[in-house]
Amino acid sequence: MKYAILLSYDGTNYRGWQTQKNGISVQSVLEGAAYAAFGKKVNIVASGRTDSGVHAAGQVCHFSADIAVPAEKIADALNFRLPPDISVLKSVAAPAEFDSNRSAKQKTYCYRMYVARREHPLKSRYAVAVYPRPDIGLMREGARLFCGVHDFKAYCASGSSAKTTVREVFSVGVRAAFSRGCDDIEIEVCGGGFLYNMVRTMAGTLLFLGQGRLTLSDIKNSLELGERALVGKTMPAKGLTLEIVDYGFDLFGSE
């Protein structure tokens, strides 16, 4: 039987999704919980890797196993063996051909910042303090330049093994809201797939644009020429969250 799970984790204490030689990964903890729950080794495949320190609100995974637990009870069986910073929100039986990675049609990431000269302990776990205040209107103009099919070579960490650096970005939204004495800024990026560090580098580029350290022309040129020197810094992992993975059908049903 094939199963799909909707997974959320606080990435602070993990070296990313994938099992690594040093440091604990979300995958290894989850597979450990599955082994304890089902009494057999299970290989759990995610929609994609998340980097060290990146969070997930709606990661999707699949696995195949011959187990007696009803599909909808798998979530509780796993949660019983998981630490509080990893939780299975839903579990369902999946179509035989379903593959959480290859079947994914669209992914939504959100990068969070707040405008402050000093760290706010209640914001800093999932967002990054930035200063000075960026121009949100300008960031929105820059965001539009990313939409469509582009070669994101300039936004890809060196050493990536991707076959092509061409990706399609469906939308990039920039939201600002005032809370607790300062502005929160959210950059929501929706696309077919992303290169290693791509969303974090897009976020840093939009920030630099809003702060006047880069221009709209720089962004246009970075996409045309693929030059790393024209883009902003790769922002810290803790501000990034994988929000939604979309498969073109309602995999988990509604509550």
Added chain:
Amino acid sequence: MKYAILLSYDGTNYRGWQTQKNGISVQSVLEGAAYAAFGKKVNIVASGRTDSGVHAAGQVCHFSADIAVPAEKIADALNFRLPPDISVLKSVAAPAEFDSNRSAKQKTYCYRMYVARREHPLKSRYAVAVYPRPDIGLMREGARLFCGVHDFKAYCASGSSAKTTVREVFSVGVRAAFSRGCDDIEIEVCGGGFLYNMVRTMAGTLLFLGQGRLTLSDIKNSLELGERALVGKTMPAKGLTLEIVDYGFDLFGSE
């Protein structure tokens, strides 16, 4: 010289504001940082104690000290010696008669919940999962009953040393917003002062009302008769945040 500081902390790892015999308090860590920064013992007074595990977005403290550091630099001098879950957001010179506790005119607390059968790791640090879904309209009706001057004896933890259990509540707001697959509920309580556990017990009572486990009459009677049996449970500390302390003048200025 008298100084005032605007302080934020993630209460997860502390046994509340006040220095305790066992466990680390926010006060003891802050006074330790002040000793390291100024080379002298400083007694730091907060607007009020927060309980073990309760957070603060805008706690206000004062202290008197004969130090050479300019008032606005005190924040950075302290932050340099503070862990990431405690941060001084602003520091100013305060009027000689200013007392962060006795001068406070109004405090705003926020209690956060989300409607879910399973814990969400990215919500559960600062909010509590509740199920089944409460009726928000009914919670708002109940919230209105708390406004005004009442004897909150039924909402006070036993063993409190308060001289009187009469308090004035200025407003109670109930907000709901959908995020990441479930409803977030915020109960914002604004008042002249609060008894030990009062806001957490008010939040539990509004939740029980919304879930049909208590009635509007129960709340009316709890305020008239002071009977503990008529109120809901005291909600967990982690959902509570001290948001704002108001002194009737702009103590910290605007950024």
